[in-house]
Amino acid sequence: MSNLINKKELIxxxxxxxxxxxxxxxxxxxxxxDEAGIAVGTIYNYFSNKExxxxxxxxxxxxxxxxxxxDIEKKDLDFYSKLALFLNKHFQEVKENLSVGEILxxxxxxxxxNGSESITKYLTQIPIVIEGFIVKSQEVGEVKESIxxxxxxxxxxxxxxxxxxxxxxxxxxxxxxAAEQLIGLLKxxxx
Amino acid sequence: MSNLINKKELIxxxxxxxxxxxxxxxxxxxxxxDEAGIAVGTIYNYFSNKExxxxxxxxxxxxxxxxxxxDIEKKDLDFYSKLALFLNKHFQEVKENLSVGEILxxxxxxxxxNGSESITKYLTQIPIVIEGFIVKSQEVGEVKESIxxxxxxxxxxxxxxxxxxxxxxxxxxxxxxAAEQLIGLLKxxxx
Amino acid sequence: MSNLINKKELIxxxxxxxxxxxxxxxxxxxxxxDEAGIAVGTIYNYFSNKExxxxxxxxxxxxxxxxxxxDIEKKDLDFYSKLALFLNKHFQEVKENLSVGEILxxxxxxxxxNGSESITKYLTQIPIVIEGFIVKSQEVGEVKESIxxxxxxxxxxxxxxxxxxxxxxxxxxxxxxAAEQLIGLLKxxxx
Amino acid sequence: MSNLINKKELIxxxxxxxxxxxxxxxxxxxxxxDEAGIAVGTIYNYFSNKExxxxxxxxxxxxxxxxxxxDIEKKDLDFYSKLALFLNKHFQEVKENLSVGEILxxxxxxxxxNGSESITKYLTQIPIVIEGFIVKSQEVGEVKESIxxxxxxxxxxxxxxxxxxxxxxxxxxxxxxAAEQLIGLLKxxxx
DNA sequence: GATGAATGAGTATTCATTCAT
DNA sequence: AATGAATGAATACTCATTCAT
Numbered sequence: 184m185s186n187l188i189n190k191k192e193l194i195x196x197x198x199x200x201x202x203x204x205x206x207x208x209x210x211x212x213x214x215x216x217d218e219a220g221i222a223v224g225t226i227y228n229y230f231s232n233k234e235x236x237x238x239x240x241x242x243x244x245x246x247x248x249x250x251x252x253x254d255i256e257k258k259d260l261d262f263y264s265k266l267a268l269f270l271n272k273h274f275q276e277v278k279e280n281l282s283v284g285e286i287l288x289x290x291x292x293x294x295x296x297n298g299s300e301s302i303t304k305y306l307t308q309i310p311i312v313i314e315g316f317i318v319k320s321q322e323v324g325e326v327k328e329s330i331x332x333x334x335x336x337x338x339x340x341x342x343x344x345x346x347x348x349x350x351x352x353x354x355x356x357x358x359x360x361a362a363e364q365l366i367g368l369l370k371x372x373x374x
Numbered sequence: 375m376s377n378l379i380n381k382k383e384l385i386x387x388x389x390x391x392x393x394x395x396x397x398x399x400x401x402x403x404x405x406x407x408d409e410a411g412i413a414v415g416t417i418y419n420y421f422s423n424k425e426x427x428x429x430x431x432x433x434x435x436x437x438x439x440x441x442x443x444x445d446i447e448k449k450d451l452d453f454y455s456k457l458a459l460f461l462n463k464h465f466q467e468v469k470e471n472l473s474v475g476e477i478l479x480x481x482x483x484x485x486x487x488n489g490s491e492s493i494t495k496y497l498t499q500i501p502i503v504i505e506g507f508i509v510k511s512q513e514v515g516e517v518k519e520s521i522x523x524x525x526x527x528x529x530x531x532x533x534x535x536x537x538x539x540x541x542x543x544x545x546x547x548x549x550x551x552a553a554e555q556l557i558g559l560l561k562x563x564x565x
Numbered sequence: 566m567s568n569l570i571n572k573k574e575l576i577x578x579x580x581x582x583x584x585x586x587x588x589x590x591x592x593x594x595x596x597x598x599d600e601a602g603i604a605v606g607t608i609y610n611y612f613s614n615k616e617x618x619x620x621x622x623x624x625x626x627x628x629x630x631x632x633x634x635x636d637i638e639k640k641d642l643d644f645y646s647k648l649a650l651f652l653n654k655h656f657q658e659v660k661e662n663l664s665v666g667e668i669l670x671x672x673x674x675x676x677x678x679n680g681s682e683s684i685t686k687y688l689t690q691i692p693i694v695i696e697g698f699i700v701k702s703q704e705v706g707e708v709k710e711s712i713x714x715x716x717x718x719x720x721x722x723x724x725x726x727x728x729x730x731x732x733x734x735x736x737x738x739x740x741x742x743a744a745e746q747l748i749g750l751l752k753x754x755x756x
Numbered sequence: 757m758s759n760l761i762n763k764k765e766l767i768x769x770x771x772x773x774x775x776x777x778x779x780x781x782x783x784x785x786x787x788x789x790d791e792a793g794i795a796v797g798t799i800y801n802y803f804s805n806k807e808x809x810x811x812x813x814x815x816x817x818x819x820x821x822x823x824x825x826x827d828i829e830k831k832d833l834d835f836y837s838k839l840a841l842f843l844n845k846h847f848q849e850v851k852e853n854l855s856v857g858e859i860l861x862x863x864x865x866x867x868x869x870n871g872s873e874s875i876t877k878y879l880t881q882i883p884i885v886i887e888g889f890i891v892k893s894q895e896v897g898e899v900k901e902s903i904x905x906x907x908x909x910x911x912x913x914x915x916x917x918x919x920x921x922x923x924x925x926x927x928x929x930x931x932x933x934a935a936e937q938l939i940g941l942l943k944x945x946x947x
Numbered sequence: 948g949a950t951g952a953a954t955g956a957g958t959a960t961t962c963a964t965t966c967a968t
Numbered sequence: 969a970a971t972g973a974a975t976g977a978a979t980a981c982t983c984a985t986t987c988a989t
Contacts, residue, residue, distance in 0.1 A: 206484025293397030341536015675779025723918015
């Protein structure tokens with residue numbers, strides 16, 4: 184019964200593992216099947232094509248982040264506290280599953296006809312929410328008026344991606360301090 | 375002989391144009407040839423394979439950046455001035471050729487045997503140089519000791535990538551203010 | 566047990582509908598199941614494979630025709646009357662179920678190992694019977710000696726198929742007059 | 757130079773051979789390539805897909821027939837002479853290349869999106885031209901008014917197909933007499 | 948008997964790369 | 969050097985068939 188969900192989930196996890204290692208384009212459908220311990224054909228009982236798997240991966244992760252952000256948005260906290268909450272969640276997730284982090288940072292599909300909806304959303308929505316945080320903070324005087332919210336949000340989202348990239352490539356341990364450092368930097372600058 | 379150089383350069387530029395639009399994996403060698411107005415076979419007189427073209431693109435761009443950074447390093451300037459010089463150069467380049475920016479931000483090849491050396495270098499070396507800047511600045515007391523140079527460098531490099539991504543996707547004009555805003559943020563934080 | 570027969574018949578009818586529309590090779594087993602309102606697996610409780618369904622369809626139709634022909638053969642009628650009886654029956658059947666007609670005219674399977682026995686029989690036996698009619702008629706002087714029975718039988722069978730094809734493609738109403746016209750033509754020619 | 761034409765023609769001929777033997781759906785692209793003595797990929801330099809090959813086969817044969825028919829149409833001959841000319845040409849072609857005949861008689865594609873234009877045309881146009889012949893002949897009083905031209909044309913086209921089918925299946929030699937016999941039948945009937 | 952999820956052999960098609968001209 | 973037709977390895981995806989429930 185929940186077998187259906189489980190199989191799709193099984194494929195998703197196998198795909199994360201394999202795609203994080205070889206990249207989307209170099210990942211063969213058969214590798215995912217092997218990793219999942221199922222037949223190739225089975226993949227296509229749950230996903231219409233390879234792209235749909237990647238899309239689903241992003242969909243899941245995006246949902247998680249948007250869930251966090253919604254919860255956070257409701258809270259009566261200053262900008263830095265809100266951001267800190269989000270960063271902690273995000274870095275925590277990545278720490279627990281570096282493969283997912285790798286995919287989130289690296290995959291930027293180039294669709295032909297049916298590109299991955301969710302990748303675009305992931306890369307777009309999250310910065311927009313951050314932008315919203317900033318705008319509100321400016322209204323309250325928490326953040327300087329001279330700051331361009333669009334630019335700042337792009338910085339922050341980019342910085343987060345950059346840190347995850349670095350963590351994956353060489354120093355996973357930086358994820359421990361990353362949130363704190365990032366918040367500190369945003370609060371007071373480097374000096 | 376300058377003919378030789380020109381043809382290679384011609385191919386590089388054609389590749390930038392086409393790859394920025396469709397991504398490396400979805401770009402057919404023949405499209406590059408068409409864009410360059412040459413025969414497919416000709417590409418292979420100048421590049422051993424498709425990857426080598428992308429590699430060459432990054433090689434060129436990396437060289438430019440490293441050149442700037444070396445020049446900047448020699449100057450007797452404070453950290454922020456140095457960084458400002460670099461950012462201005464970088465954003466200027468991207469502004470002049472958004473296609474190049476698109477590639478620099480998006481392509482993160484997954485090599486099998488012979489992955490692109492230059493992409494890895496680009497993603498690695500530049501942050502390291504920035505890291506060096508930070509370390510030096512900390513020695514002089516310009517930058518707080520509490521700042522983790524690795525994280526900060528990843529932050530900066532990531533933020534730069536993030537802003538370029540945003541510029542490409544929707545608002546090229548933010549490149550105008552980006553350097554100034556980033557420096558401001560790093561100097562004093564958001565508040 | 567009549568349940569057993571009914572299910573097989575149900576599948577046959579569903580298959581006729583779907584195959585007449587998409588052709589044997591483009592008909593998915595699952596479509597037949599859907600049309601029949603059963604599960605795919607059920608099909609295989611009644612047929613060993615997809616080909617066997619088509620084979621069965623032809624088997625049924627061939628049996629019907631051979632039945633008619635046997636009955637007709639016994640009657641003491643002249644050639645044209647016999648043929649008329651057969652044509653009326655055949656065109657009647659087709660009129661009542663154009664889908665069956667479509668299949669009879671269009672499907673000419675190319676077997677690998679286990680080709681459809683019945684298709685071959687259908688395409689072979691009926692002309693042979695007609696040939697027999699002609700030979701007998703020649704013995705009685707009803708049909709000219711100069712007529713080659715094999716050729717004439719092929720004409721007649723082909724003409725019947727041709728008319729059905731036309732009826733299906735564009736003018737089902739020609740089936741009304743087809744038998745009469747065909748007989749007239751055979752009797753006296755066009756002039 | 758005419759190499760291009762020759763290669764396409766080479767593929768066409770190989771396809772005729774193989775498809776006539778195994779049928780369109782059971783013919784593997786690689787078999788055609790093997791028969792033609794070329795690489796599979798080469799096929800796709802000349803045809804966009806397998807269907808396009810079959811389409812081309814029919815296109816060629818249809819053109820031939822329509823060419824004959826146009827030439828014949830211009831001549832000032834009675835209906836039977838015209839038809840005789842056409843039949844002789846057609847049966848001659850088939851005799852010289854039974855494989856082509858086999859395809860013309862057997863292949864009745866079921867297209868999804870992009871079905872074979874030419875097959876439909878072949879099955880449609882030729883009967884229409886014959887129909888035209890009949891109508892004209894009726895105006896001149898050559899053919900009885902009681903004859904339905906559509907039915908008669910379908911009869912004739914079907915009879916032709918029937919005789920080719922028979923020739924291919926068992927008695928190629930009947931093609932010798934086929935035209936004469938069919939004309940005789942149409943002229944005076946069987947009796 | 949009925950089911951339908953799982954299977955995996957089978958194939959059309961693509962496209963980077965080659966090399967004879 | 970330039971060409972572009974020829975190549976054929978590589979792979980996503982299909983779908984008839986099976987079989988555990």
